[in-house]
Amino acid sequence: MKNFNYIQPKSLKEASDILKKKPHEAMLYAGGTDALGLMKQDIIKPEEVVNLKSVPGLNYISYTNGKGLRIGALTELAEIAENPVISEKYPILRHAALAVASPQLRNLGTIAGNLCQRPRCWYYREEFNCLRKGGDMCYAFDGQNKYHCVIGGGPCFIVHPSDLAVVLLALDAKLTVFGDRKTRTVQLKDFFVSPGDDYQHENNLKAGEIITEIQIPELPQDAKSAFVKFRERGVWDFAVVSVGAVIRKEGSKVISGKLAFGGVAPIPWMDESLNAKLPGVALSEEPVAQLVSEILKKAEPLSKNAYKVPLVRNLTKRLLLEL
Ligand SMILES: Cc1cc2nc3c(=O)[nH]c(=O)nc-3n(C[C@H](O)[C@H](O)[C@H](O)COP(=O)(O)OP(=O)(O)OC[C@H]3O[C@@H](n4cnc5c(N)ncnc54)[C@H](O)[C@@H]3O)c2cc1C
Ligand code: SF4
Numbered sequence: 001m002k003n004f005n006y007i008q009p010k011s012l013k014e015a016s017d018i019l020k021k022k023p024h025e026a027m028l029y030a031g032g033t034d035a036l037g038l039m040k041q042d043i044i045k046p047e048e049v050v051n052l053k054s055v056p057g058l059n060y061i062s063y064t065n066g067k068g069l070r071i072g073a074l075t076e077l078a079e080i081a082e083n084p085v086i087s088e089k090y091p092i093l094r095h096a097a098l099a100v101a102s103p104q105l106r107n108l109g110t111i112a113g114n115l116c117q118r119p120r121c122w123y124y125r126e127e128f129n130c131l132r133k134g135g136d137m138c139y140a141f142d143g144q145n146k147y148h149c150v151i152g153g154g155p156c157f158i159v160h161p162s163d164l165a166v167v168l169l170a171l172d173a174k175l176t177v178f179g180d181r182k183t184r185t186v187q188l189k190d191f192f193v194s195p196g197d198d199y200q201h202e203n204n205l206k207a208g209e210i211i212t213e214i215q216i217p218e219l220p221q222d223a224k225s226a227f228v229k230f231r232e233r234g235v236w237d238f239a240v241v242s243v244g245a246v247i248r249k250e251g252s253k254v255i256s257g258k259l260a261f262g263g264v265a266p267i268p269w270m271d272e273s274l275n276a277k278l279p280g281v282a283l284s285e286e287p288v289a290q291l292v293s294e295i296l297k298k299a300e301p302l303s304k305n306a307y308k309v310p311l312v313r314n315l316t317k318r319l320l321l322e323l
Helices: 010-022 033-041 075-084 084-090 089-097 103-108 110-114 163-168 274-275 285-292 308-322
Strands: 005-007 028-029 050-051 063-065 067-070 174-179 182-187 210-217 224-230 240-248 253-262
Touching: 010 182, 010 210, 010 253, 010 274, 028 033, 050 063, 067 084, 067 163, 075 089, 075 103, 084 089, 084 253, 089 163, 089 224, 089 240, 103 174, 103 182, 110 163, 110 210, 163 224, 163 253, 224 253, 240 308, 253 274, 285 308
Parallel strands: 005 050, 028 050
Antiparallel strands: 063 067, 067 210, 174 182, 174 210, 224 240, 240 253
């Protein structure tokens, strides 16, 4: 690993100023569960490692009746999984946090780090100098692409690895971002960047910007939610595909809802036109089968991942029928 300066800022401003001054040389470091691996493998070689954990006041979970939930950027996934208010009011979030990695990684990994983790594409993680690392080709396109995206890809074909992002998208979450001495609010659905727009970054954070908080609106009392993650091993594995659903229903019919998908696209995937079809759908075999046949209609699978399309449709069907 390349030698680096370890910086312990005392304020967001101090951290942000260092990151802004050296956008290519300085890296923000939270729990380090992804950042350290990238450094050890020489995928990222920062000169300055800026430890966000030395900035006080970024680790909290706060719920206000009628307003919703606020989670500080440095809150560890284990705390989210164990929080009683989250278990009661947002069980889908608890479920997704518990589905991440292993207890050790959940004890260290933070919610903002989870949203900003880098892709798991095996070419990216190994010594291939692919497009995302500044090279001139995507090795997955004609190579081993079993785990890559089926929609929204090109010229890079990653899937976004975050489980939390899928449920936070279905929950309509927002982020507070600090940078340039001020804060801005970003809807999570606008945070992630498709490779067609920028194939070297996964989100629209600018140099020096730091996520400080995740906000989740209050859910209506009658809202039901669920998350399902399909993975090849029972634990410590990324999603092959995942589905998050938040719906309201009257009798057996959906009155409103949101579906979000992981493991299918370079960004956590939500299809507004699909969600617009949810109201009025009766939650029984035939109408649900009809609805799920609309999922990923525009998918363009690569040579080895067409299996993801029926997989995600069947998981969604199961989830909706369970709800
Ligand atoms: C073996 C293994 C299995 C895993 N399995 C899963 C899984 O199943 N599902 C899943 O979702 N994830 C999984 N992960 C990823 C893991 O959840 C993330 O590594 C973790 O959540 C990252 O949080 P961190 O605090 O450690 O971030 P770090 O590693 O410190 O940082 C990760 C990235 O986020 C940036 N960053 C951190 N905080 C902020 C902030 N506040 N604002 C802006 N940028 C920031 C850093 O600069 C860095 O680029 C796995 C990881 C490993 C190593
Ligand atoms: S999918 Fe993206 S990260 Fe993977 S090899 Fe292709 S360009 Fe690189």
